[in-house]
Amino acid sequence: MDVRSLRYALTLAEELHFGRAARAHFIAAQPFGRRIQELERELGTRLFERTSRRVSLTEAGERFLPRARRVLAQLDALLETAEGERAEPVLRVGVLGFGLADRWPAARSILSRCRPDLVLTYVELDWPNQYDAVRTGEVDIAIVHDVGGADDLVVESVMDTRRYAVVPAESELADADHLTESDAVDRPWVVPVGQPGLANWAGGHAFRNQVQVRSPTHIPVAVATSGHLGVHAEPAARFLPHPGVRYLPLDGPHATVAIASRRRERRGTVAAFRAAVHASATVQRLAHDTTP
Structure with a gap:
């Protein structure tokens, strides 16, 4: 199995766009797509669904790509070790x-x-x-x-920062100075997932009518597009700005x-x-x- 094709597949899984993924590897979209097809033929299954408008992972792709990521990480570690003191x-x-x-x-x-x-x-x-x-x-x-x-x-621990709510810019909450737990009752939320302890930080209210996200960088976009509320840490207001959301101080445990x-x-x-x-x-x- 070609290592370069694995790297191409991982990039495509992140970008979900053949053109952007190809540019990340400095090649044209057509040869990039051929390498993906060759990998799928070798595996005997489709990793990606393609339509004229979107690219998405198949169930086989969801299972395969995390394993490919681990293999490449181990390979990179071996290569780094082999370079020794010369590098x-x-x-x-x-x-x-x-x-x-x-x-x-x-x-x-x-x-x-x-x-x-x-x-x-x-x-x-x-x-x-x-x-x-x-x-x-x-x-x-x-x-x-x-x-x-x-x-x-x-x-x-290296930094303790206040918890902030991320609210849609058109929400009636957007003009508030800060929010409390009671302001969030019965509202739909964007929920961070992936670690059990996130539930305590996000708050129990955030687990009703939920939209799930796996990365903190995705929260502003998820809030802007879903109209739900989100939870983030205070620096996100500066480092992850989005015209469709407002960041407001929110009572509760710090990040x-x-x-x-x-x-x-x-x-x-x-x-x-x-x-x-x-x-x-x-x-x-x-x-x-x-x-x-």
């Missing part, structure tokens, strides 16, 4: 949503001073795989939404951003990244404390 050290960083938000500049600056040789590779995560990506070695360290359920990992790594992790690159993130938090607190 620049590479750190694969998993990022959920807005990641470190306002702390990215400070963390990058500190890390570049401490480890100027270190190359960072970013991997986008969603709620269902934010912990598993660390467990399986797909990433070396991850910036996650800490909702519990990861006792086998080292999960270190905790954390870094997750494996318990027996001993690599200096991982330790350097953790130290830089914690140092950036200290820098931000100092800046906040000295602001008049």
Whole structure:
């Protein structure tokens, strides 16, 4: 089975558009499509349904592609190991949503001073795989939404941020200064799924008439298109703006951003990244404390 075809299939599953997926690999749509067809013939099943208007995953595709992703992650890890000391050290960083938000500049600056040789590779995560990506070695360290359920990992809190409601711009709630739990009663919600602890953070009200999302980056679009309410963390208002929604403070538990790594992790690159993130938090607190 051709590794490149697997990568093409994963990109198509993310983009659900042949043209965009082909451009991501710097080839034309026609040869890209042929590679997908060849992969499907080799597997003996269709991975994608195509119409003139849309591309979607088949049930076989839903089962196959997560396994392909794990295979490619393991292959990449083997290739990185084989390169040994001859290559620049590479750190694969998993990022959920807005990641470190306002702390990215400070963390990058500190890390570049401490480890100027270190190359960072970013991997986008969603709620269902934010912990598993660390467990399986797909990433070396991850910036996650800490909702519990990861006792086998080292999960270190780095940022605590207020919970916000994401409301449709045309909603009567859009002009409010803030919302309470009672404002949300009997309203349909966009619900984050993928980790059991998300239910406590989102609130029980958010599980009626639900539209489900797997990634925090999808919440603004889901709210704008469904007309439902959503829950997010405060930095999303700056990092994930959308003309069809408004972000309003919402009473309830805060969102905790954390870094997750494996318990027996001993690599200096991982330790350097953790130290830089914690140092950036200290820098931000100092800046906040000295602001008049």
